Amino acid sequence: xxxxxxxxxxxxxxxxxxxxxxxxxxxxxxxxxxxxxxxxxxxxxxxxxxxxxxxxxxxxxxxxxxxxxxxxxxxxxxxxxxxxxxxxxxxxxxxxxxxxxxxxxxxxxxxxxxxxxxxxxxxxxxxxxxxxxxxxxxxxxxxxxxxxxxxxxxxxxxxxxxxxxxxxxxxxxxxxxxxxxxxxxxxxxxxxxxxxxxxxxxxxxxxxxxxxxxxxxxxxxxxxxxxxxxxxxxxxxxxxxxxxxxxxxxxxxxxxxxxxxxxxxxxxxxxxxxxxxxxxxxxxxxxxxxxxxxxxxxxxxxxxxxxxxxxxxxxxxxxxxxxxxxxxxxxxxxxxxxxxxxxxxxxxxxxxxxxxxxxxxxxxxxx
Ligand SMILES: Nc1ncnc2c1ncn2[C@@H]1O[C@H](COP(=O)(O)OP(=O)(O)O)[C@@H](O)[C@H]1O
Ligand SMILES: [Mg+2]
Numbered sequence: 001x002x003x004x005x006x007x008x009x010x011x012x013x014x015x016x017x018x019x020x021x022x023x024x025x026x027x028x029x030x031x032x033x034x035x036x037x038x039x040x041x042x043x044x045x046x047x048x049x050x051x052x053x054x055x056x057x058x059x060x061x062x063x064x065x066x067x068x069x070x071x072x073x074x075x076x077x078x079x080x081x082x083x084x085x086x087x088x089x090x091x092x093x094x095x096x097x098x099x100x101x102x103x104x105x106x107x108x109x110x111x112x113x114x115x116x117x118x119x120x121x122x123x124x125x126x127x128x129x130x131x132x133x134x135x136x137x138x139x140x141x142x143x144x145x146x147x148x149x150x151x152x153x154x155x156x157x158x159x160x161x162x163x164x165x166x167x168x169x170x171x172x173x174x175x176x177x178x179x180x181x182x183x184x185x186x187x188x189x190x191x192x193x194x195x196x197x198x199x200x201x202x203x204x205x206x207x208x209x210x211x212x213x214x215x216x217x218x219x220x221x222x223x224x225x226x227x228x229x230x231x232x233x234x235x236x237x238x239x240x241x242x243x244x245x246x247x248x249x250x251x252x253x254x255x256x257x258x259x260x261x262x263x264x265x266x267x268x269x270x271x272x273x274x275x276x277x278x279x280x281x282x283x284x285x286x287x288x289x290x291x292x293x294x295x296x297x298x299x300x301x302x303x304x305x306x307x308x309x310x311x312x313x314x315x316x317x318x319x320x321x322x323x324x325x326x327x328x329x330x331x332x333x334x335x336x337x338x339x340x341x342x343x344x345x346x347x348x349x350x351x352x353x354x355x356x357x358x359x360x361x362x363x364x365x366x367x
Pocket of ligand 1: 136137327332
């Protein structure tokens, strides 16, 4: 039995497809959504076997845009694009089109569209995304050090700069100026074959995928390509650690949709907690809750300014998995050396706290 989600804004067409699906023994309709955000939220909660998307959807996103987001959010879900004879569409799995159903269509056509082989994307690694709605919270610092620790413990690890404009991973590590980046990757299927050629071997052998070197190149990167790169990295690394952009945009949502775990970096400051609350509300609206762990990491936790771990957990209704203290000396030395502090000062309290975070994440995965 295949669980089918329908994304259709025209009531007559939705009704027609609903009737056809009700006659199809192998299919069970799990819902009908009219626009992209609610559709993606539904995909996140239901993980349907199949989504049928109208190519001619009205509104801000086309059916093809939604298909790419569905692919990023749930790679195992097959996508059938629904179209009319005047607007032929070809199946293109790279673009999130596994099969095409032409209206009005018959029962046989529907059955063969539904029968298109389940996509076998086996994600090996765990995608951990570091996110914070406030710049300067420590996303980059935590991503780089976490990746290094997991690598030192014998895992294969990829570290990806998910910030397409003014990313900072290249600046905190000793990256030679001409090192290739995500913009040097072809889009679509070619990305898989070229990925290894653009990875840079970073500290302790972490495979680093850099963001574009120049700000104007950010526009060359489409949100689904960023998510695809992340998923391809997960195919041959145990962990993929992503430094996500602060702004909630198509790009960051594609990265967050694909994440297995979201680490929300907060500080004990009112602005940080309030903005994090707003981000958490957005995550709830997107249906993340219950589908992937959202874990709080308090950075610079010694500057408590009247706030406590319990208070923040209560306000945000999420668990704090680590408190990372402030150490200007150790952190600035590590920046000068362009080396993660877990390597340059492994015995410092900040490094120990990062080790604790890594252990908690590994344990949490086992559960
Ligand atoms: N625990 C810490 N102790 C001392 N300095 C820190 C700590 N965490 C981050 N920093 C410093 O604060 C600044 C902002 O951190 P960064 O990781 O770049 O934040 P983000 O990526 O969220 O913008 C950087 O200069 C970084 O070195
Ligand atoms: Mg940063």
